[in-house]
Amino acid sequence: MASLNMKATLLSLLLLLVGLGIWEAMNQAPSATAGLSEYELMMGGADQEARVPPPSQVFSHAWDELSDPFYDAGPNDKGIGIQLAYSLYRVLTGYLAAALIAIPLGFVIGMSPLMHKALNPFIQVLRPISPLAWMPLALFIIRDSEGSAIFVIFICSIWPMLINTAxxxxxxxxxxxxxxxxxELSPLKTAFLVILPAAAPTILTGMRISIGIAWLVIVAAEMLVGGTGIGYYVWNEWNNLDLNSVIFSILMIGIVGMLLDMTLAAVTKLVQYED
Incomplete structure (x- = not known):
């Protein structure tokens, strides 16, 4: 197993280096805009082409950003650490609120065929609705962009946890x-001492799915409501035409999402058992 893990790690690093090398080489190739005057570039030269910044520029920008991730120079100029902190706060608040409702309700549905048949139609109607479709209604009722974003996270997180728990x-x-x-254990003791440990791996799988969906949705939600957060950061940097910041923020979104998933995956392994 150790040998397999080592080989997989080396192969991953090799693929990463090859991908970065190709990306860098494509940006070092002669550009169709070479030799055009500044006026021609502004007027959109005949063969003008846009290029994504190479990895060297992105990594240099990432170093600058990560060297001071918590700076605050005003409403539209905050460090990546502050933006991620806002997003994580919203995600975890909505996610934990969903867990407090989904897991107990999932227990009730799973233990009672009557409740399952009664509530299943509502679940099947509400579950396919895109979380962002709730945003206008949330903004109208809550009248607060942060509260609305948290509600959207709540509504997208609840279904995987509820269904997997049940x-x-x-x-x-x-x-x-x-x-x-x-x-002669009471129903409550049976639920906590027998059913919960047995169902824990499935429940945590639902929680793992939910955290991934929540992290996806918060980026789109923050693009809509603006203000703060990693989603707003991406959109704001795009409006500033700063592709280095856009690519850097995309990488940070992926890394944070991976860390959230790895955390719940590790917890899931702790509660797994062999028959």
Whole structure:
């Protein structure tokens, strides 16, 4: 296993270096705009082409940004650390609020066929609705951009946790529940001592799916409402035509999303068990 992990790591690094090398080389090739005067470039020379900044420029910009990630020079000029902190606050607030509702409700649905049949139509109607479709209604009711963004995170996070919790609870082995009844455990003790540990891997899988969706949605939500956050940062830098900052922020979004997923993946491994 260690050898396989080492080989996978080396292959990943090789693919990364090859990709970066190709990207850099494409930017070093002669440009169709070479030799054009500044006036011709402004007027859009015949063969003018736009190029994405090479990795060397992006990494240089990333070094400058990460050397002081928490600077605050005004409403439209904050460091990447501050922008990510705003986004993480909104994501975790909406995500935890969703967990407080989805997991208990999922237990009820999973343990009661009646509740499952009664609530399933509502779940199937509400689940496919794009979270961003709720944004206008949230802005009208809440009248606060940050509260609306948190609500959108809440609404997109609740469904994977709810469905996975209900599925995990409903599929706990019946003989384990029978043993609990034989020992005359109360329904509450059965839920906490038998059903919760057995369903925990499935519940955490739903939570892992939810955090990924929440991190995706917050970027789009912040682009819509503006103000602060990594989504606003991307859109603002695009409006400033600063592609170095746009690419840098995209990489930071990916890295933070990976870290959130890895955290929940590690917690999931802690509660997994062998039959």
């Amino acid at each position: 599925f995990g609870v409903a599929n706990v082995r019946t003989d384990w529940i029978k043993v609990a009844r034989t020992h």
